[in-house]
Amino acid sequence: MEFIRALTALTVHVFRSASPLCWNLGMSELVGLWVLPPGFSHLFTLVLLPLSRVISMLRFLAPRLLCLQVRTAQYSSAAALPSPIPNPDIRYNQLFINNEWHDAVSKKTFPTVNPSTGELIGHVAEGDRADVDRAVKAAREAFRLGSPWRQMDASERGRLLNRLADLVERDRVYLASLETLDNGKPFQESYALDLDEVVKVYRYFAGWADKWHGKTIPMDGEHFCFTRHEPVGVCGQIIPWNFPLVMQGWKLAPALATGNTVVMKVAEQTPLSALYLASLIKEAGFPPGVVNIITGYGPTAGAAIAQHMDVDKVAFTGSTEVGHLIQKAAGDSNLKRVTLELGGKSPSIVLADADMEHAVEQCHEALFFNMGQCCCAGSRTFVEASIYNEFLERTVEKAKQRKVGNPFELDTQQGPQVDKEQFERVLGYIQLGQKEGAKLLCGGERFGERGFFIKPTVFGGVQDDMRIAKEEIFGPVQPLFKFKKIEEVIERANNTRYGLAAAVFTRDLDKAMYFTQALQAGTVWGLPLPPRLERSCLIVAHCSLKLLDSKDPST
16 A cells, blocks of 8 residues: 555656646645545546556656655644744844845834734834835846846746745744744644645746747748747735745745746735745745845835836735725836735535534634634634524534644644734724624633733624624634525625635535535635645635736737
């Protein structure tokens, strides 16, 4: 069986190098569009591939069988995690421009704070419009026709991305510790989920780099016509604080794979891990000016990127309110193209025939994961009336059992909110929910005496017209709603200005398919799915769409 697993792992690796639509998910492999669960299903991996592909793979594998390494599922428990670095040293706090470290032109700095304690970690350079101008100039020069980056073979860009992934893996414990220190998320999630995802994203797009091909078009007579994809140019990127390294990877990897240069503004709440990754970009061998990292505030540095006349595209992940400002700035400047990934108020719908234990567990994780700081969090839980009371009871008990505390302890499930502003915002929504008449079932207050911790909170009896039902809270607050009919809950679920994601819990495949068509959301999960697969599926859709918008077709 170990031989079969090893053979399968290498087979998938070879297939992955030939097709960008697959990468390894621990012992659950995503092969093309096929999802294979752990265990004996690996025996059928080769059957799912075209015969010609199998033959070519076996020819490749034959002389290499003695070199196989068995891949096993890792970090499935706290016992398997390495020890974190509770006080990682801060190595970089300046702006990264043209592969060099710079103070801000203004010489200003701003503080970054440990959300677990409220104590100062250090000061970071506060970039503004003048610094963005320097970064854009460096990015434009790196994109100049005839520059080392423009002359680089596409496969070499892929090798650089793979080299970057290697360096992230090398420094994985340090990066995860830095993320936990600056963001507050539990180390087990920083290390086993976020950093794992970061590596996969860079490797995924490394595979894409030399596979984005043009076409030839038949013409009359002796003429011929062909298309090719060309980079957009200088890409401005503005990322949020909830998944700093993951969001950085989602933005950087597709832009670099397709030959663009980047000016990135990272969130002022969580600048440290992004700056360290900038040092790895230089170490990996990316030419000067290809990637430039600016730390600073949205109204100054972020706005300067969105308004800049020499930025060809801007990609932003964050709040809907700021998204409107980005869109307007792009239109008012040079009509640069815009990619936005904004807020959500995503429904989780539990039907009476659902697996109760599974539904409670998944709805709990869908909301409380990452301290509720997810744009696609299941922040409206609709439960069919006949099972509502049982679901409510189990949900409250689950929330009470969730371990809140020091994020560097390996069994911690919930850390602090990212900063004091977000902490006070969430507590404000909890007070508002009580004033509006929702029933507070557990939590609802600060946890501990220092830091920005909030107890897991569950509200029952929530009505659709309450603000906690309509507005994005972005915290560990789970509102429960009761419904009687399918048509009713679909209408209520769709009654939102958002439309990011939705989930349906049912054993009935026909009902699940009906919901996927009826719900107005960019991603709809019909559950149950294998654990953690939900996030992986989202990555496929999100990253693929980003890639398709990172090159221009030219005829």
